[in-house]
Amino acid sequence: MQPPFAATGTFPTGKASQYLQQLCKHFAHKIEVRYDPTSAEAALPTGPCIMAAGDDLLTIGVTAPDAEGLARAKAIVDDHLARFAHREDFTTMDWTDHPAG
Template sequence: MSISVARVPTLSASRYLQQLAKHWSHKMQVSFTAEEGTILFPDGSKLAMRADSDTLDIVLTVPEDGDVARMQDVVASHLDRFAFREAPLTFDWRDG
């Protein structure tokens, strides 16, 4: 498994977390509250998010045979769509 983490500065972290979770809930297994969310992808990847007042913390776990860069891009591009007023958001992806 490959783990990537990012801290995304935004004052709308909770809103973006909930929008992303709702958006993907019709395709994937999703659980979320205003502060935390988890999304399980069909390929075995997992996205965990935690919102606080000024950041959205992201932990992305991708199976060994998965494409980490592609999954990071999928997550970032979807969040940027919801954050169109302040996009592009800053994703400081690093190994977890």
């Protein structure tokens, strides 16, 4: 069995907690989500999504069973976050792919 693919994205912002909560409230309409102001877990269709909000940094980790799923997971996060962070000229998170685990 092939190990899952993983990536971690970061977005420097003073509104990390706000964006984390907006993402989770939006995702909760379709998928299972657990969150508080500084951390979250969302069951994306591609695999688990783990979020953390610091004072000035939003960090999101995604996993997927294959490279295509990983690209989809990153696109889901980027597309939704772009709706909330458009005033900060957000386009995509700064993603780093890495082995899952």
